[in-house]
Amino acid sequence: MTMQAASTEIASRTAAIIDEMKGLEGPLLPILHSIQEEFGHVPKDALPVIADGLNLSRAEVHGVVSFYHDFRAKPAGRHVLKLCQAEACQSMGSDAVAAKVKQLLGIDFHETARDGSVTLEPVYCLGLCACSPSAMLDGEVIGRLDDEKIEEIVAEVRS
Amino acid sequence: MIPRIYIPADSGALALGAEKVAKAIEKELQERGVEAKIVRNGSRGAYFLEPMVEVATDKGRVAYGPVKPSDIKSLFDSGFLTGGHHKRWLGAPDKIPFLAKQTRLTFARCGINDPLSLDAYKSLGGLRGLQNAVAMAPADVVKQVTESGLRGRGGAGFPTGIKWKTVLDTAGAQKYIVCNADEGDSATFADRMIMEGDPFVLIEGMAIAGIATGATKGFVYIRSEYPHAVATMNKAVAIARKAGVLGLNVLGSPNAFDMEIRVGAGAYVCGEETSLLNSLEGKRGVVRAKPPLPAIQGLFGKPTVINNVISLASVPIIMDKGAAYYKDFGMGRSRGTIPIQIAGNVKQGGLFETAFGLTLGEIVDDIAGGTASGRPVKAVQVGGPLGAYFPRALFDTPFDYEEFAKRDGLIGHAGITVFDDTADMLKQARFAMEFCAIESCGKCTPCRIGSTRGVEVLDKVAAGIEAEKNLALVTDLCNTMKFGSLCALGGFTPYPVMSSITHFPEDFKPAPARVAAE
Numbered sequence: 001m002t003m004q005a006a007s008t009e010i011a012s013r014t015a016a017i018i019d020e021m022k023g024l025e026g027p028l029l030p031i032l033h034s035i036q037e038e039f040g041h042v043p044k045d046a047l048p049v050i051a052d053g054l055n056l057s058r059a060e061v062h063g064v065v066s067f068y069h070d071f072r073a074k075p076a077g078r079h080v081l082k083l084c085q086a087e088a089c090q091s092m093g094s095d096a097v098a099a100k101v102k103q104l105l106g107i108d109f110h111e112t113a114r115d116g117s118v119t120l121e122p123v124y125c126l127g128l129c130a131c132s133p134s135a136m137l138d139g140e141v142i143g144r145l146d147d148e149k150i151e152e153i154v155a156e157v158r159s
Numbered sequence: 160m161i162p163r164i165y166i167p168a169d170s171g172a173l174a175l176g177a178e179k180v181a182k183a184i185e186k187e188l189q190e191r192g193v194e195a196k197i198v199r200n201g202s203r204g205a206y207f208l209e210p211m212v213e214v215a216t217d218k219g220r221v222a223y224g225p226v227k228p229s230d231i232k233s234l235f236d237s238g239f240l241t242g243g244h245h246k247r248w249l250g251a252p253d254k255i256p257f258l259a260k261q262t263r264l265t266f267a268r269c270g271i272n273d274p275l276s277l278d279a280y281k282s283l284g285g286l287r288g289l290q291n292a293v294a295m296a297p298a299d300v301v302k303q304v305t306e307s308g309l310r311g312r313g314g315a316g317f318p319t320g321i322k323w324k325t326v327l328d329t330a331g332a333q334k335y336i337v338c339n340a341d342e343g344d345s346a347t348f349a350d351r352m353i354m355e356g357d358p359f360v361l362i363e364g365m366a367i368a369g370i371a372t373g374a375t376k377g378f379v380y381i382r383s384e385y386p387h388a389v390a391t392m393n394k395a396v397a398i399a400r401k402a403g404v405l406g407l408n409v410l411g412s413p414n415a416f417d418m419e420i421r422v423g424a425g426a427y428v429c430g431e432e433t434s435l436l437n438s439l440e441g442k443r444g445v446v447r448a449k450p451p452l453p454a455i456q457g458l459f460g461k462p463t464v465i466n467n468v469i470s471l472a473s474v475p476i477i478m479d480k481g482a483a484y485y486k487d488f489g490m491g492r493s494r495g496t497i498p499i500q501i502a503g504n505v506k507q508g509g510l511f512e513t514a515f516g517l518t519l520g521e522i523v524d525d526i527a528g529g530t531a532s533g534r535p536v537k538a539v540q541v542g543g544p545l546g547a548y549f550p551r552a553l554f555d556t557p558f559d560y561e562e563f564a565k566r567d568g569l570i571g572h573a574g575i576t577v578f579d580d581t582a583d584m585l586k587q588a589r590f591a592m593e594f595c596a597i598e599s600c601g602k603c604t605p606c607r608i609g610s611t612r613g614v615e616v617l618d619k620v621a622a623g624i625e626a627e628k629n630l631a632l633v634t635d636l637c638n639t640m641k642f643g644s645l646c647a648l649g650g651f652t653p654y655p656v657m658s659s660i661t662h663f664p665e666d667f668k669p670a671p672a673r674v675a676a677e
Contacts, residue, residue: 026459033424068444129508130505134174141170
């Protein structure tokens with residue numbers, strides 16, 4: 001697909017999402033979540049379409065997208081691994097867990113492995129504070145991380 | 160009767176392997192040709208026993224936990240479907256000391272049944288509060304909530320009834336009920352547990368709030384880190400709508416009330432009420448200056464009740480059993496019960512709902528059973544990332560809004576994180592500043608810039624560069640942040656920082672001296 005065609009494709013799929021949701025009260029966040037679900041990230045080419053559809057300036061839309069940690073500017077890896085780094089997990093050694101995972105995957109937080117297998121992110125609390133240290137792999141929750149569980153996770157994202 | 164097996168589908172239980180346990184039980188049932196009904200309940204909150212599997216027997220429920228998939232064969236061999244003995248046997252769940260010692264009002268039903276069974280909800284007293292409310296004048300509902308002494312459980316502790324009265328008294332063609340389910344504080348999971356384990360109690364509480372104030376539309380703003388809570392709430396709202404609990408005629412009354420579930424996008428600051436309102440409107444989650452109060456100009460500029468999940472979920476029992484019943488629990492100006500969330504380095508972590516007034520020491524030593532690591536307790540952070548660190552010397556502090564304030568702390572959303580003696584309090588103080596820098600909405604200078612400067616100055620202290628002078632600078636900076644910030648993020652970040660410096664000065668000594676001392 002040429003760049004031009006890809007951008008037209010994004011615009012038309014974005015427009016369909018906007019049409020479906022713009023009747024909501026305060027529709028921008030639900031629209032952005034849907035776009036991210038559709039494309040795996042919020043493509044730059046979608047922003048002017050949203051601005052037109054909701055009668056906002058492009059700057060306003062950019063301001064909202066860039067404010068929230070969840071919205072990605074580019075696609076994530078095939079797996080997304082989030083490690084909780086908040087206080088309850090700190091008290092149970094989340095620092096050491098993060099160091100080990102980074103070493104095994106060869107990437108730092110906010111990075112994606114070269115082969116596109118996994119994106120590693122910190123998260124500040126998953127509400128699993130009585131089962132620390134905790135993590136979320138592709139939306140599935142994992143508690144009481146230990147060496148064995150870390151190795152299982154690494155093997156899974158690599159497979 | 161076909162045996163019934165209860166396996167929690169609460170996130171905490173899932174994180175500890177409940178799904179694998181459920182699969183292993185299904186497989187075992189099939190292999191043995193035994194018929195049984197599996198119910199996926201919520202969690203009762205004793206996470207040190209999760210996954211806790213229960214079986215309904217002639218003599219009532221019998222619990223087993225923590226169950227591993229490898230236990231399943233021997234459980235069946237021990238006759239667990241009839242409550243047989245096994246090394247994981249815990250007996251009747253309500254006799255387990257951690258659960259038996261609690262006073263469950265808000266969490267009375269949580270973890271007992273299938274959270275999406277409206278019949279089960281009604282069989283345990285559900286909807287009685289709403290039934291009473293629809294038969295009353297709105298002002299009387301507000302009066303009952305005010306008299307119960309219920310205060311905002313999100314952290315600020317503002318009297319719920321007074322907030323409602325302001326909205327009731329403010330004219331508006333459209334009013335809203337907004338539920339703050341952006342439970343971002345580390346050590347807190349009460350909102351998540353109730354949404355996953357007893358969603359109808361929140362829906363009922365919101366409908367009562369709507370009837371009491373004349374609001375016809377509600378929103379629950381749930382953080383995106385809680386996908387299971389989002390899914391359960393969405394299903395529960397659809398069921399409630401179908402059953403006439405929500406809609407144009409709530410429980411057949413002339414009152415209309417409906418609601419929507421909305422999902423946040425990973426911004427901690429959106430737990431602050433005005434920033435949450437901006438986010439719901441589709442804007443950046445930037446804090447608004449008050450006044451105007453949200454009760455007067457809230458969502459889309461309309462009069463809005465914005466309450467925490469636990470505040471709203473505590474309303475049905477108040478409307479069912481009366482203000483006096485609820486008010487009888489507690490101490491001083493802190494009335495009723497509070498779900499204390501025991502987290503971090505503890506032997507017995509989980510949710511412990513109790514009347515206000517237990518001391519911090521009782522919670523940490525007796526109920527939590529000390530640290531998981533077996534090492535001495537060094538510090539306990541009460542109230543999440545913006546709460547103070549308490550040393551053992553302050554363990555006599557009773558769990559009460561005012562008593563914690565007197566000791567330069569706060570109870571916040573009632574999460575407590577226990578640290579053992581390996582904790583480095585300088586590192587914790589630095590993290591508090593770093594977290595504030597990551598999550599600041601950027602609106603006010605003390606928070607936006609102060610947090611970054613705080614990290615830099617604390618790094619200098621850690622490096623032993625003019626430690627005394629730099630600690631004085633941090634103290635001054637905290638003072639500016641505390642009094643100069645618009646909201647609790649910048650305003651309360653000084654609590655963990657200053658309490659670390661005050662109570663654990665040895666951790667802030669210059670590096671060479673710290674090495675020499677060891």
